[in-house]
Amino acid sequence: MTQLEEESLRNWIISMGKRGLPPRPSDVQSMANILIAERGESTSPRPVGKNWFADYLKRYPILKTDYIRKYNYKRAKCEDPKLIREWFEKVMEIKAQYGILDEDTYNFDETSFTIGAIATTKVVTTTDCLGKPKHLQSDTRE
Structure with missing residues (x-):
């Protein structure tokens, strides 16, 4: 490979890692x-x-292999303040639309398991990545 091709590949690896999708060595x-x-x-x-x-x-040397730590896609999305604000606005709209009172609103929990998630996978990440690299899980749950 040429120097430019290798640098492009390095940039792609870094970019994928920042998006929560670090590539496997085979990728x-x-x-x-x-x-x-x-x-x-x-x-x-x-x-x-x-x-x-x-x-x-x-x-x-900026690149290394490591094993991923799965990171739930919904949890990653919840860290965005804009999305959190939009969610609460949507809840308020629905409550107003259907006349739902505050005393009729309560919390509940749901348990599930992820379909097709593998326990550990070796990926390529940067050496400045603190801890285990995060990997966004798909939203496929049952």
């Missing part, structure tokens, strides 16, 4: 192969080798 290798294939060469490009990923991490 990084797949993206590297996509970048190589997009060069537009007349001959079919060779994919990266089996040791390429380990060598790539050595060239970019």
Whole structure:
């Protein structure tokens, strides 16, 4: 890979990690192969080798592998003050629309389990990531 391709790949890894979706090593290798294939060469490009990923991490000490800590998607969304405010406004609208009194409003809890969530997955993240990297879970629950 060229220096520009490797730097683009590094930026993609960092960007995905900041969004709560750090890529797995296999995802990084797949993206590297996509970048190589997009060069537009007349001959079919060779994919990266089996040791390429380990060598790539050595060239970019800002990157490391770690195991993810699952982070519930709904919980991540709840940290946004704008979304919290909008939710409360929506609740107030519904209460006004249907004439629901404050004394008729109460709290309840619901338990569930996530479908298709795996316990641990190795991902690529930055060395300045404190603790375990967060991974947003899908909203598929039962």
